[in-house]
Amino acid sequence: MIRRLTASDRLTDRPDHSLVGVIRIPEGTVSPVTAIVRRVIGAVLALVAAVVIVYIDRDGYRDVNGDGLSLLDAIYYATVSLSTTGYGDITPWSPSARLVNVLVITPLRVLFLIVLVGTTLAVLTERSRQAFKIQVWRKKVRDHVVVVGFGTKGRSAVSAVLTDGMKPGQIVIVDTDQNSLDAASALGLVTVHGSGTRSDVLRVAGVDRARAVVVAANRDDSAVLITLTAREMAPKAQIVSAVREAENVHLLRQSGADSVVVSSETAGRLLGMATHTPNVVDMVEDLITPDSGLAIAERDVEPDEVGGSPRHMSEIVLGVVRGKKLYRVDSVEADAIEEGDRLLYVRKVTPPAENEETS
Template sequence: MRKRLRRRKGGLVDEPDYALVGVVRIPEIEKSPARAIGRRVLWALIALFVCSIVVYLDRDGYRDVKESPLSYLDALYYSAVTLSTTGYGDVTPVTESARLINVVFITPLRVLFLIVLIGTTLEVLTERSRQAIKIQNWRNRVRNHTIVVGYGTKGRTAVDAVIADGGKPADIVVVDNDHGALEAAATHGLVTVRGDATKSDVLRLAGVQYASAIVIAANRDDTAVLATLTAREINPRAKIVASIREAENTHLMRQSGANSVVVSSETAGRLLGIATITPSVVEVVEDLLSPEEGYAIAEREVEPSETGGSPAHTKDLVLGVVREGKLYRVGEPEVEEIEVGDRLLYVRQGGPA
């Protein structure tokens, strides 16, 4: 496997791909053990049947110790002891044609038979190489994906929201140090990278330089700040969304390069306060934040027929207009007329966009 080089030597990204097995994990489709064993047995029986037919058709070239003509049962018996490499010697090829067929046809069948029977052992022995090849292929093609730092409650919810909004699990990479969290992510079909997201080597393994979006869902604010700084240094173009516990750290996250900052403690506290007075408002907010059902907040491009009109006259309930990367709320003078290139923030029916 070829090495991935970068300016600073000695990091994880300098390691050959086979050394990354156990650090980077590519999801696989789970296979039923019973089905896998059944498939191997079926192939073994097919090989045995084909071999017995070949021997029977050329039965005149074989000699039995009893000096009697070969029956199909004798051919089946010979095939079984030959493919299993038992070889009692009571039935042997004596003519040149029979021996040629034995070398050209039956010997490859013997090898196939053995591979099928000991396939589980071979699969275990070759797993590391297969994973290394998968890691290499993934690193070559990963582009415009989403990286989620931390797969705790916030990270899992963020992944669910991305998938519910039309994202593919294969386009999401989870970075975490916790083995249990990575196992949970892998079972949902996500690519995982084990390591500290504050280190550039780990983020580069996750393909942060090619990512389109990065979600920082760390458990500590200082970790979130360092991870954001590192990610922004490597990828100046990606959209970085971060969650922090304390509002006083919001400016640090902004200065570190986060495009959006969510204060989890204040948001939860605000909803708790509202729920004591108007619990139905909280239900609506939760509905808007759950795209699978009810209503959801989404963003779309302006249709040609909407250009020049007011946001209030569109077919959707528009909450704001995004113009040149800045959000203007409905009612502000800047968005009395919709312009070409604007994007509308609106309320839509729940379900995939």
């Protein structure tokens, strides 16, 4: 029997605070040792403050012997007071000492207790902070990239997007595998735990406001469903889908994918080429690796390039994009560059280390 989704099952019907654990906004991590050291320092500072305050006004306190307070007595009184033990052997008797206990020692006692139960409060604070960050993120996120699936294909896609200059916080990963989400979060990416085949998960990821959607599912049927759902939500977004079998390309196209990459056949062709032309494979690998060497890029034409031939440019031009159609550089349509065209060309990529040396 198939159970219908209730309102509590749909992520889009949940308040922001209930999405903690579903959406994770990246933030700096603190080691357990550092967290403990910070709490100990906080407790010691509160204790020192109490000791100083009591010792300064030591004439306003009396112990059971009726004599004044020494420094050791002040430390003892501050310790038992902040820990709420309070044996009663030392008491404030002057009005000023009692006022200080009400206005200063009591808040320090509360602060000391907060430090002692810091683990529980840290969990509550973390959830509150995450809920607030999720609320702000959902209101402000625009023109981001959603990557559905963070396997080998998804990670490579993210690497390419990051190389193009997009900030990690503008990339959202959707996956059901927690290990993959943890790896994505470690890179500073926003993560959403859930299946990309569910419309509410994609909506929580902000697909309807995304600039691009990368579908890197492990199964072709899942890729078709994700693409179809994403296209329905985001009619203007650029959707790129990966498919394992070439016979399913038309299904992805019909579902709304702007570009379809056949992963298995592409890998197979490269493997076949490597048996007799390994240098060609190395060059192809260089072109599709954006980190260094040569890379294929796209740019707008300059005003002084309009009317010229892409074959006679200083750059190696591979094609001309006119409207939404790509023309190879040897086609008749690409004889002359028109205003509004975009050029696909080969550019040299300078590694970051080399940039630092030259600067």
